Amino acid sequence: MTEPCPKIRLDKWLWQARFFKTRSLAAGQVTGGHVRVNGSRAAKPAQQVGAGDVLTFAQGHHVRVVRIIAPGTRRGPAPEAQALYEDITPPESRDSAPPNPRYEGKGRPTKRDRRKLLSDGSGPLE
Template sequence: MERQRLDKWLWHARVVKARTHAAALVEAGHVRINGIREKSPGHPLKVDDVLTIGLDRCVRILRVTGFSERRSNAADAKALYDDVSDAAGRS
């Protein structure tokens, strides 16, 4: 798989609890892809895209490292991204 819908990826990576919440988050303008605000939940993601997500009074910065066919446990979900939020905060 080379690409995946933004809302589906957010749900598979366990950033949100439901795919409808992922779509609402994107449509509300709380997600940026490579620094550009995205309002389409169906926008295709590719490996190495960097997502900036405003969520629950904090900002998460995630680099996409892979995709999944379905939602699995939290440990497997962490393999779908690198969390670069901490590295950005220390710079």
């Protein structure tokens, strides 16, 4: 007989794989509807996930897409956590973010220089 694939709670896996610093932060993301499992929104943090499931969630300003390889047994060091998943996030183009304003000088710009930077059309004070 074949053994069933081991499953683990979604919030616990996200914490063990080091995507979130605490388990309660991971549970909050799941409860808030920000995590998708195999394309459908995760209903609760206790949802069971296992090898082969695809998770989609926001981390910072980026959307991460990962495929679970193993459920994991503990929250170990980073190399151990990275072995739990395969990152299939599509690469982002560098042109999507606006460039930082340039300051032609040395050191930190003065208050006057900062006003000039904002009035040149690169800031919100047009």
